[in-house]
Amino acid sequence: MKLVVRVKLLPTPVQALVLEATLRACNRAATYAARVAFEEKVFSRNALQKLVYTDVKATFGLSAQPTVRAVKKTDDAYTTLRANLKAGNLGKAGSKRWVKATGSPVEFRPDAAQPFDDRCLSWQYDSRTVSIWTLDGRLKGLRYTGQVDQLKVLAEHRRGESDLIRCKGKWYLLATCDVPDPEVYEPVDFLGVDRGIVNLATTSDGTNHQGRRLTGYRRHHARKRAELQARGTRSATRRLARRTKKEHRHATQVNHQIAKEIVSAAQRTGRGIAVEELDGIRDRVRPRRSQRDTFSSWPFHQLGQHLEYKACRAGVPFIAVDPAYTSQRCPRCGHTERANRSDRDHFLCRRCGLAGPADHVAGVNVRNRARSYGVSPARAKPRAWGRVLVNAPVPGPD
Incomplete structure (x- = not known):
């Protein structure tokens, strides 16, 4: 079973600046690779890497492995786009939403998640620190913390890549863990x-x-959303996005409790x-x-x-x-x-x-x-x- 463990990084102010510069550079490189792929109609990972590898390293200051990960990130984005188009998730061919999705290259937000493999990121579980590649060289001794049970799963079952993300000014690592499935018993009923x-x-x-409490909660947020949408200001749009995320988190927590x-x-x-x-x-x-x-x-x-x-x-x-x-x-x-x-x-x-x-x-x-x-x-x-x-x-x- 694949599980994702999220740990919180505890960088110093200087380390945080280095992480921010690295994340932005990786996303600029991925956006550049996506633009080249769109213009040249080259969506194969190997072909795209041959096309942009040298330019990405020279322009954005990335070393070899982060450059490869940026190209892979671009390839994954276009693979997801093709899958959504095939499944009809973006409307019918020629619709407004379909044209918007296919008429321009993929772009990555400056603080979008960036994957790091074991060559770019290493874990020290005993000291609860990581060593991560940055634009200023290897950043060692970067502390992290998390829940006790999650840290145990991380130390025993972590496999593959880890994603560096920034959310509301805080830094996190999302680590993929391959937990063995327990033996399923034969049920009596x-x-x-x-x-x-x-x-x-x-x-x-x-x-x-x-679900009455959740329904009432949703109705309350629906009224607030209607008020914010009627205003139409930039501030109202930002508050609307925050309120939507808050409502989604609440519903997710309710589902977790019921399922448990x-x-x-x-x-x-x-x-x-x-x-x-x-x-x-x-x-x-x-x-x-x-x-x-x-x-x-x-x-x-x-x-x-x-x-x-x-x-x-x-x-x-x-x-x-x-x-x-x-x-x-x-x-x-x-x-x-x-x-x-x-x-x-x-x-x-x-x-x-x-x-x-x-x-x-x-x-x-x-x-x-x-x-x-x-x-x-x-x-x-x-x-x-x-x-x-x-x-x-x-x-x-x-």
Whole structure:
């Protein structure tokens, strides 16, 4: 499993100036390489490196390895751009957004993250210092700090590049760590998780993680954003960007807390986790105009990602099931009908009379669908667990 550990650098004022000059020079070099690649239509890494290597070293004062990393950074940027164009993330060909993305070369911000490999950056874990290449030579004894558990992961599993970034005047290193996956146990049952807007997550045990506080928080920020957008000043634009990032951090923290509780409950009881496969739901569902903002800001995908990686890290089996009819199917008699769910909060089976909270019933259906794939309470034979899509039964005539 790939994890990213962020440690905070503690440079002196002189060291900070050297780091800033180095970061800006590397980004100017990458921007220059991107412009040459765009003008010459050369996007192969090796061909681009032959084209700009000498000029970058002479013009921007970089040594050999930082020059290679700057070219690689440019190549990665154009690879990402091509992937987004192919996936349609930048609109259709010829659209305004598509033309803007393809009509000019890629540019890098002066303080954009810069990758450093082991030739340019070395770690001294015992003394908690790093030695990093700069324009003024090797900067040794640069102290860093971080959380105890993160520092332990860093010392034991760090592999590959580390990114130097500057955020709000503070310096950080993002280190990639290759942590071995723990052995996944064979579950005795599954914990079904239904994701929603009003209730962010509801488990088959009946545990409900409400999203009302997050919804209210988002509405508050939406009003503030509308006020700032109406002003249209440069100061309002800066405040708008800060407010957007703050809202995103808050939603991420809420998803982390929910995912941690669900994974802990599954691990404690020896069960696996089953969720609905909701990828592409925004393309399939057309909400009302009044619901579009809420639906587009629904953080279900991030919650699913947090559940998956936390389950993988804890050795908890994780599967995704087909979401079809999970909110309309009766878990007791199997009767499936839209009328079973009279409103958003309540479920009432028209055949057997089973009633209960709609999200809880959906969570039970997710659990039952996972059972049909791989395990029953009596235990099934071991199998390889992963992200498996379990097809839903198509409701037939009753």
